Amino acid sequence: GENVEQHPSTLSVQEGDSAVIKCTYSDSASNYFPWYKQELGKRPQLIIDIRSNVGEKKDQRIAVTLNKTAKHFSLHITETQPEDSAVYFCAASTVGNEKLTFGTGTRLTIIP
């Protein structure tokens, strides 16, 4: 089955700087890669996703890049703000197979 590894497990960034979280996956058939944000005590929520026919996707201050050859994808957050502090999870699946495999999460702390 699919295995998703996520690094780093914790990340502290000065407010205004950029943050990068990286994930690798094992199943070359995976073609859907979402990122979820979970604030303290709240439910995970989708913030951005990418499909394997696209190499990069951007939504305001967040972007995701995908390298299918190397089987890794990354989340980039620019101009970080205190409200970006949360746990971020990457995941992978195959479209048509609704089962998502999640990474172990990255706790991002923005230092004011």
Place this chain on the structure above:
Amino acid sequence: DGGITQSPKYLFRKEGQNVTLSCEQNLNHDAMYWYRQDPGQGLRLIYYSQIVNDFQKGDIAEGYSVSREKKESFPLTVTSAQKNPTAFYLCASSDLAGVEQYFGPGTRLTVT
């Protein structure tokens, strides 16, 4: 916080007792999921269901059981066979045609 609900928010049980966690959705989604979240381990899939009266084991199904008698409901029973049941349990749903999963607010189960 409509769409997908879980109850109760906190649940306390004595060891050896079975306990059932509720999950209801009004999104008309076909697929529903149960995850367990432990610190540092991300989201691990317990069971999922793609259609009424059918469900499949996830990665950590031992000690758990589910039913899917109605499209909008997917209750999870944590049995006394589950060795370490104390955890945060998240329910999710998705449209079969897409893969974004919508999460409920979660139930924190404590077994002593």
